[in-house]
Amino acid sequence: MALNSHPNRIYFFVFYLFLYYKTASASSDFYGATCPKALSTIRNEVTKAVAKEHRMGGSLLRLHFHDCFVNGCDASILLDDTSDFTGEKTAAPNIKSVRGFEVIDTIKSQLESICPGVVSCADILAVAARDSVVTLGGPSWTVQLGRRDSMTASFSGANTELPSPIFNLSDLITTFSLKGFTVNEMVALSGAHTTGQARCVFFRNRVHNETNIDSTFATSLKSNCTIDTGDDENLSSLDITTPVWFDNGYFKNLLSSKGLLHSDQQLFSGGSTDSLVTKYSNNAETFYQDFSNAMLKMSNLSLLTGTAGQIRTNCRKIN
Ligand code: HEM
Ligand SMILES: *[C@@H]1O[C@H](CO)[C@@H](O)[C@H](O)[C@H]1NC(C)=O
Ligand SMILES: *[C@@H]1O[C@H](CO)[C@@H](O)[C@H](O)[C@H]1NC(C)=O
Ligand SMILES: *[C@@H]1O[C@H](CO)[C@@H](O)[C@H](O)[C@H]1NC(C)=O
Numbered sequence: 272m273a274l275n276s277h278p279n280r281i282y283f284f285v286f287y288l289f290l291y292y293k294t295a296s297a298s299s300d301f302y303g304a305t306c307p308k309a310l311s312t313i314r315n316e317v318t319k320a321v322a323k324e325h326r327m328g329g330s331l332l333r334l335h336f337h338d339c340f341v342n343g344c345d346a347s348i349l350l351d352d353t354s355d356f357t358g359e360k361t362a363a364p365n366i367k368s369v370r371g372f373e374v375i376d377t378i379k380s381q382l383e384s385i386c387p388g389v390v391s392c393a394d395i396l397a398v399a400a401r402d403s404v405v406t407l408g409g410p411s412w413t414v415q416l417g418r419r420d421s422m423t424a425s426f427s428g429a430n431t432e433l434p435s436p437i438f439n440l441s442d443l444i445t446t447f448s449l450k451g452f453t454v455n456e457m458v459a460l461s462g463a464h465t466t467g468q469a470r471c472v473f474f475r476n477r478v479h480n481e482t483n484i485d486s487t488f489a490t491s492l493k494s495n496c497t498i499d500t501g502d503d504e505n506l507s508s509l510d511i512t513t514p515v516w517f518d519n520g521y522f523k524n525l526l527s528s529k530g531l532l533h534s535d536q537q538l539f540s541g542g543s544t545d546s547l548v549t550k551y552s553n554n555a556e557t558f559y560q561d562f563s564n565a566m567l568k569m570s571n572l573s574l575l576t577g578t579a580g581q582i583r584t585n586c587r588k589i590n
């Protein structure tokens with residue numbers, strides 16, 4: 272039978288029409304007219320950067336998280352300090368820790384050359400986080416666009432509004448609920464620790480002093496993270512079993528007491544989130560669904576839109 276006489280032809284046609292209108296009307300198409308290559312440019316650079324260094328996927332994902340939790344998703348984290356301005360980069364959770372700024376710079380300079388003054392740094396961060404997860408084998412979601420960039424940042428907000436690796440479960444629940452997240456969403460978002468690395472300074476106490484940790488796992492970490500402070504910068508993977516891939520390995524590790532950070536293991540330590548961790552460890556698809564939805568919500572935190580803020584030409588400084 273010829274394709275054009277296929278009895279389902281009309282249904283295909285209606286389906287494509289539906290897809291067309293869905294895409295064209297959503298703000299996921301925000302740059303459709305003004306910078307049609309924006310999304311492919313970001314995706315290409317993220318793919319390249321992650322191929323060069325797998326860790327970069329996690330680094331870019333974390334950059335978006337640390338941006339959104341402080342003053343909303345407004346690229347405030349990208350502003351460099353100057354002689355009369357202290358941004359977020361030297362706050363405790365960020366200093367010597369957040370990375371990926373050069374990748375964002377490369378993307379921004381490419382976008383400035385093809386469509387100057389159009390694509391915000393905050394949107395670049397949101398799309399790069401999604402593309403990182405996809406590149407590492409995780410789920411995808413449609414990023415809403417149209418964020419604008421801040422003209423300010425908050426050093427104190429970065430110090431107080433981000434979760435700490437020494438937090439217990441109730442601290443974690445509180446920190447995320449202050450940003451509007453449920454306990455379930457907090458656990459799903461924590462699954463980001465299925466990729467990337469952490470420094471010894473953040474897990475020393477856990478591997479040397481804690482008891483709810485697998486003893487073989489603890490021993491393997493001690494040699495690279497000794498009890499004195501010399502090894503602060505040595506790295507270990509957050510997910511010991513599948514260090515790079517975005518999967519549900521993080522939750523499986525927690526079931527066998529192989530969470531790297533104190534805060535990680537808190538999610539499976541006899542408290543109210545044990546059953547969720549078990550659920551995600553058994554079902555990657557459920558984790559992916561919940562993670563994607565929670566990321567959409569996180570990417571939506573107090574956005575600057577309309578004429579608020581600006582579109583920075585250099586993500587590191589205000590115009
Ligand atoms: C639940 C509370 C959380 C705490 C206490 C926490 C804490 C940390 C710490 C201490 C590190 C290591 C930093 C370093 O060694 O310099 C880290 C790394 C990381 N975090 Fe979190 N985090 C949390 C939630 C999240 C969320 C919600 C995301 C993203 C959605 C995320 C993504 C990452 C990634 C991907 C890395 C690895 C980064 C890299 O290798 O460059 N974290 N986190
Ligand atoms: C969690 O830690 C906080 C301090 O950060 C403390 O006040 C609280 O009692 C602790 N909660 C539990 C259940 O251990
Ligand atoms: C282990 O705990 C003891 C007692 O709380 C503390 O003095 C010591 O600094 C801890 N060790 C590490 C490596 O954090
Ligand atoms: C861990 O850190 C110490 C102190 O900086 C350093 O001497 C050692 O070589 C590091 N280990 C590895 C495997 O890099």
Ligand SMILES: *[C@@H]1O[C@H](CO)[C@@H](O)[C@H](O)[C@H]1NC(C)=O
Pocket residue numbers: 491495504505506507508
């Ligand atoms: C030890 O630390 C180094 C330096 O950060 C890191 O490259 C290496 O992967 C670590 N080794 C282990 C076994 O964690």
Ligand SMILES: *[C@@H]1O[C@H](CO)[C@@H](O)[C@H](O)[C@H]1NC(C)=O
Pocket residue numbers: 567568571
């Ligand atoms: C994001 O914000 C917009 C506008 O406030 C809202 O319509 C939308 O439902 C939000 N999406 C999510 C996932 O929270």
